[in-house]
Amino acid sequence: MKVLVxxxxxxxxxxxxxxxxxxxxxxxxxxxxxxxxxxEIAVEEAIRLKEAGKVEEVAVVSIGVKQAQETLRTALAxxxxxxxxxxxxxxxxxxxxxxxxxxxLKAVIAEENPGLVIAGKQAIDNDMNATGQMLSxxxxxxxxxxxxxxEIEGDHALVTREVDGGLQTIKVKLxxxxxxxxxxxxxxxxxxxNIMKAKxxxxxxxxxxxxxxxxxxxxxxxxxxxxxxxxxxxxVASVDxxxxxxxxxxxx
Amino acid sequence: MAVLxxxxxxxxxxxxxxxxxxxxxxxxxxxxxxxxxxASAKAAADxxxxxxxxxxxxxxxxxxxxxxxxxxxxxxxxxxxxxYSHIVAPSTTDAKNIMPxxxxxxxxxILSDVVGVIDADTFERPIYAxxxxxxxxxxxxxxxxxxxxxxxDLAPMGGSAPVEAxxxxxxxxxxxxxxxxxxxxxxxxxxxxxxxxxxGRGVGSETDFALIEKLADKLGAAVGASRAAVDSGFAxxxxxxxxxxxxxxxDLYIAIGISxxxxxxAGMKDSKIIVAINKDEEAPIFQVAxxxxxxxxxxxxxxxxxxx
Numbered sequence: 001m002k003v004l005v006x007x008x009x010x011x012x013x014x015x016x017x018x019x020x021x022x023x024x025x026x027x028x029x030x031x032x033x034x035x036x037x038x039x040e041i042a043v044e045e046a047i048r049l050k051e052a053g054k055v056e057e058v059a060v061v062s063i064g065v066k067q068a069q070e071t072l073r074t075a076l077a078x079x080x081x082x083x084x085x086x087x088x089x090x091x092x093x094x095x096x097x098x099x100x101x102x103x104x105l106k107a108v109i110a111e112e113n114p115g116l117v118i119a120g121k122q123a124i125d126n127d128m129n130a131t132g133q134m135l136s137x138x139x140x141x142x143x144x145x146x147x148x149x150x151e152i153e154g155d156h157a158l159v160t161r162e163v164d165g166g167l168q169t170i171k172v173k174l175x176x177x178x179x180x181x182x183x184x185x186x187x188x189x190x191x192x193x194n195i196m197k198a199k200x201x202x203x204x205x206x207x208x209x210x211x212x213x214x215x216x217x218x219x220x221x222x223x224x225x226x227x228x229x230x231x232x233x234x235x236v237a238s239v240d241x242x243x244x245x246x247x248x249x250x251x252x
Numbered sequence: 253m254a255v256l257x258x259x260x261x262x263x264x265x266x267x268x269x270x271x272x273x274x275x276x277x278x279x280x281x282x283x284x285x286x287x288x289x290x291a292s293a294k295a296a297a298d299x300x301x302x303x304x305x306x307x308x309x310x311x312x313x314x315x316x317x318x319x320x321x322x323x324x325x326x327x328x329x330x331x332x333x334x335x336y337s338h339i340v341a342p343s344t345t346d347a348k349n350i351m352p353x354x355x356x357x358x359x360x361x362i363l364s365d366v367v368g369v370i371d372a373d374t375f376e377r378p379i380y381a382x383x384x385x386x387x388x389x390x391x392x393x394x395x396x397x398x399x400x401x402x403x404x405d406l407a408p409m410g411g412s413a414p415v416e417a418x419x420x421x422x423x424x425x426x427x428x429x430x431x432x433x434x435x436x437x438x439x440x441x442x443x444x445x446x447x448x449x450x451x452g453r454g455v456g457s458e459t460d461f462a463l464i465e466k467l468a469d470k471l472g473a474a475v476g477a478s479r480a481a482v483d484s485g486f487a488x489x490x491x492x493x494x495x496x497x498x499x500x501x502x503d504l505y506i507a508i509g510i511s512x513x514x515x516x517x518a519g520m521k522d523s524k525i526i527v528a529i530n531k532d533e534e535a536p537i538f539q540v541a542x543x544x545x546x547x548x549x550x551x552x553x554x555x556x557x558x559x560x
Contacts, residue, residue, distance in 0.1 A: 011380070013515075016383075016514070017380040017381075017383040017384060017514075019383075019384045026379070026380060026383075026384055038496075097361055098352070098361070098362065099355070099356060099359075099360070099361050099362075102356060121496075122496060124380070124381065124495065125379065125380060126379050127364065127365065127377075127378065127379055127380070127381065127495065128352075128362065128364045129348050129352070129364055130352035130355070130362045130364060131352075133322065133349065133350075133351075133352035133353045133356070134352050134353065134355065134356035134362070135356075136322075136353060137326065137352075137353040137354075137355075137356035137357045138356050141426065142323060142426035142427045143322050143323065143349070143353065143426075143427070144427070145322070145348070145349045146345060146348075146349070148489070158430065161345075161349075162345070162489050162490070163345045163346070163432075163490070164344050164345045164346070164443075164490060164498070165262065165432070165434040165435075165490060166432065166433050166434040166435050166488070166490050167432070167433040167434075167490075168319070168429070168431075168432050168433075169429075169430040169431045169432075169433075170319075170321065170427050170428065170429055170430055171427065171428050171429075171430050172426065172427040173425075173426050173427065181489075181496075182479065182482075182483070182489070182496060183482075183483075183489055217361075218360065218361040218390060218391055218392050219361050219363070219388040219389070219390050219391075220388065220389045220390075220391065221386055221387070221388055222374060222387040222388060222389050223386075223387045224379075224384050224385070224386050224387075225384065225385050225387075226383075226384065226385075227378070227382055227383065227384070227385050227521075230521065230526075230540050230542075231542075233526070233538070233540075233541045233542040233543060233544060234542070234543060234544070235533075235538070235543075235544045235545070235546065236543050236544065236545050238545075239545070239547075239552055239555040239556050239559055240559060242527065242543055242545050242556065243556070243559045243560065245543050246504070246525070246527070246543070249525055249542075251503060251504045251524075251525045252471065252504070252560060
């Protein structure tokens with residue numbers, strides 16, 4: 001069985017986001033970009049399944065700008081076997097919507113025939129939390145979102161999901177889409193020899209047009225603004241002063 | 253225009269807080285028709301009918317919907333979709349699982365975590381862990397969205413909408429429920445609690461997290477945790493407050509031993525009053541705190557418990 005893992009190039013987790021003064025979006029020029037942290041977890045899970053002999057091949061795919069090559073090389077250095085880059089935008093500020101991403105992934109899946117797709121549950125840039133669920137819908141497959149544990153058993157997968165009240169375990173038919181939550185695993189760092197080796201692994205380039213998918217957004221961004229700032233607070237010197245202030249404010 | 257609102261129903265019980273706040277958002281868009289689904293959902297539907305501003309409640313009772321599996325519930329919602337301009341749900345993990353599936357089946361985009369309704373097509377939603385607010389205009393024929401309930405007020409009770417049973421759908425047979433592991437608790441539910449006491453990495457251990465719980469119980473509060481505390485195994489994941497956990501906006505939020513990474517602030521910075529207790533006076537949490545106390549939490553928290 002083959003596993004396909006979609007990965008996204010996003011602003012690095014530790015970078016302070018700056019909204020552009022003209023309200024057109026967030027400034028992504030000359031900022032550090034990395035693989036979406038949830039996608040790293042998805043790649044790690046796929047590699048572990050291969051190491052455990054449950055799957056034969058791990059393919060990774062990224063949809064976006066040409067620079068997403070770097071993200072794919074990171075996945076290859078972690079241990080993925082093969083990468084596909086789908087060029088769908090020229091400007092690094094263009095975010096391809098989850099619906100269009102899901103449509104492209106559906107077309108990639110028609111060619112690749114994976115038995116399992118593991119995606120990150122959410123990209124930390126648009127915070128949509130949607131691509132995996134949408135892909136599952138378009139394919140008519142089962143879905144197991146927000147996974148903290150994944151076991152492949154024959155023609156199905158047993159998945160423990162992070163839900164509001166605690167955990168839910170479900171059994172889904174393969175092929176399926178799993179989306180990775182934080183506690184699924186702790187991703188490895190790529191070693192230097194593996195980073196060198198990754199440069200020689202195959203990376204195939206395609207375009208959205210190759211798959212006949214229209215990536216025109218359905219949501220037009222009217223403006224992007226900074227959130228309202230909180231009024232500056234005060235430091236209190238002691239627990240007693242804190243309690244007095246809270247009583248004054250009617251909070252306790 | 254009419255809005256189909258998917259109520260949050262878990263094991264037959266209506267999550268009134270989440271549903272009634274979503275009603276407030278939905279009411280700005282048109283007549284609100286609420287859908288309650290579950291293995292048993294009649295009691296939940298009767299309760300939803302009392303939320304002010306609800307025009308009608310549809311109830312689909314079937315074992316198939318008992319565990320809110322995405323495939324059958326999404327299929328049911330899609331079968332009901334025609335005639336509605338908007339299909340909305342409170343942003344719970346169930347809705348985040350189901351609604352994007354509904355949107356894709358209808359060939360429309362999802363609007364996740366809507367925090368503001370500008371008009372019938374235009375909405376505000378947070379991006380980058382709430383570090384930016386994006387206003388987006390949808391060109392889709394039907395808007396499928398989840399509502400971040402922490403930013404909307406509760407709709408008042410006192411309604412008496414009619415309740416109508418509707419036909420249920422077929423089982424797509426793609427997935428089955430195995431088990432739930434839900435921690436029983438007498439504490440208030442995290443996302444609707446008036447007071448939340450949260451602990452971070454500074455708490456140091458699962459054992460010491462009991463101190464956070466003790467303060468919470470003194471205040472009748474829910475317990476939260478930062479991602480660092482969850483990752484370190486001090487607290488369960490369903491306590492996680494932040495970008496990828498729960499978003500809360502209580503009247504009082506007490507952050508203890510939490511440094512205040514942007515991902516955590518995303519989940520609590522709309523709280524009315526924020527208190528931070530941290531021994532590191534440079535901790536970013538103090539930038540959002542109304543009252544900051546630079547102190548060792550193991551000294552300050554017991555003193556606070558005694559003083560309250």
